[in-house]
Amino acid sequence: MAEVADTRTQIAGDRDSSAIDGFWAVIPAGGAGTRLWPLSRSSSPKFLHDLSGAGRSLLQTTWDRLEPLCGDQVMVVTGVAHEAAVRAQLPGLALANLVAEPSPRDSMAAVGLAAAMLERRDPDAVIGSFAADHVIGEPEVFADCVREAVAVARTGYVVTIGIEPTCPATGFGYIRVGDSLAIAGAPNGRAVRSFVEKPDETTARAYLDTGEYRWNAGMFVVKASVLLDLLAEFHPELAAGLRDIAAEPARLAELWPGLTKVAIDHAVAEPAAAQGRVAVVEGRFTWDDVGDFASLGSLLSNAVAVPGLRVLGDVDLVLAKDTTGVVIPGSGRTVAVLGLDDIVVVDTPDALLVTTRERAQDVKALVDLLKATGRADLT
């Protein structure tokens, strides 16, 4: 580990701030963020929201983080319903780089279509796929990490970014790392031994004890052609379908519904890892997928005079006494909370949620209940 730390210090002292030649960022902007209801809705999913209080949406901060690495070479893949909102939030995004999926077909089709389009523009293009709704703490550390990942990807690997775990999280999958790859420009590049599913807490603790496991943040850096060629091995029809659409974009509506719905992890990353064709670069930046209000709360700073209370929004609208947890005022109304621990209060113009951080994961069940009781318009 000492060697790794030394290397990183060296990079930090001589930081490259130019865009990476031939590198494209692909941002799949999908997912409803159901566990963040009523803030996140199917009509206005979480990537369109400012969840850090920084004044920029998650999508915008994702853009901000990637722009130094790829300039305007950013491609966003989103649902047709969110095309206008994405365009409004990202004025720098070229129209040709905004792909509207006719329907959700999971991450392999989304990222794969972008890869197929970019492969035609530049056969040597390296793409990096980064979700539109994650929060990353240190953009410069992230950038260094991506530069290394691109260097590894140019040698033909599928490269994932593995986050150094800070706790035995049970909400993420893990990556088991192997030996260093000794690739020039990528001192932290290592082989991936395997991907493992979300563990229980005991297993997660055991993972951390070995020092061999990283969180799988779902970030992939790979040459577009490598990704599609691998996909052609494991899911030939899907690869062919995506390349057909890229060749004849007018056939999107016709071909899209027939594509296999599969996650990029299952479609390519896991089988390729089994063949020794996946690498990992460790990311030592803080990262969170903001999966629920407990997670969101831990990302917010203590912005008010009440210890243990986190507020996203206008703190002047919050009045709290003997209270810890997360309060999100969002309708202009005053939110008063008295005598509750680890509470979650989310105020929006048409719906209010009151729950606890402990039950944050179960908000999804509440949304299902809304749908089941004829109130899908609120979801």
Place this chain on the structure above:
Amino acid sequence: MAEVADTRTQIAGDRDSSAIDGFWAVIPAGGAGTRLWPLSRSSSPKFLHDLSGAGRSLLQTTWDRLEPLCGDQVMVVTGVAHEAAVRAQLPGLALANLVAEPSPRDSMAAVGLAAAMLERRDPDAVIGSFAADHVIGEPEVFADCVREAVAVARTGYVVTIGIEPTCPATGFGYIRVGDSLAIAGAPNGRAVRSFVEKPDETTARAYLDTGEYRWNAGMFVVKASVLLDLLAEFHPELAAGLRDIAAEPARLAELWPGLTKVAIDHAVAEPAAAQGRVAVVEGRFTWDDVGDFASLGSLLSNAVAVPGLRVLGDVDLVLAKDTTGVVIPGSGRTVAVLGLDDIVVVDTPDALLVTTRERAQDVKALVDLLKATGRADLT
């Protein structure tokens, strides 16, 4: 006790439904109901609200309860700020019977002014003072009780209605009862030995064990002239001031600010009890002063499919899972609550309160905090 029960059965079988000759109801409609914030505000206090879900405000249900006993002989004393709202809610109230206090001067001035005005109209008038913001369960049992109280009052007593305690409540004062008075038409009339302040729970339990204590619901029935003559003994200047205003109503604004601020209990009831001049009629109706949301919650029926959850308002706006407590939707928005016990959620168009039934009494402190932080407009 057997004798009392037998007598009441007899009354129930031969119920008098006519108005009581020479009887006036006086309704002091004051108090902000601070512990019911944000439902109750100084600009719209609790007596103006429907807190039972019956579609009538507490003031209106008070009127409804009294009208069979006194017809249109109802006098309401309220603050100038609420005069218009009272008039709008009680179209049957004659203008001459609506008294607007220039400023709050506690219950003795409010009830005493009404007594002084009515004494001039009818020297034999018996008045009954009933707060505008209490909830009473059985109006016919209440009516029988008032009839007995009036019969006792005609003999010269100050008569209070003592509620049979159903639990060792610490939020009410108590009345210690003495011997039966054997007055015709008032089989339940007994002497009052003393009034006692709100007890702690141990003391309250001891009170209940003796069988001698009743809750003091702050209801007084007394001849107007008796009340004022007693007041003239204990607070001569206040009695004179009230009679002066009644004689020359144009001097209200001039004389009112100089009146002593004192509760009717302290000014008259307690010293008169010490002289053996106070009687009690036991009220076997359910009664509550709806002092806070815990109290309000216990008055509401289980209106929804979630056991333990009480809703005041449109139940279709409430979505609850694994939750007990009180939810009051009041802004048209959906209120979703997940995984909380004994929660209190009160939703209004400009303010939201989240607390617990246990902390219901402390809502007052929260309102004080609002005032202290420059948000008095919300109180």
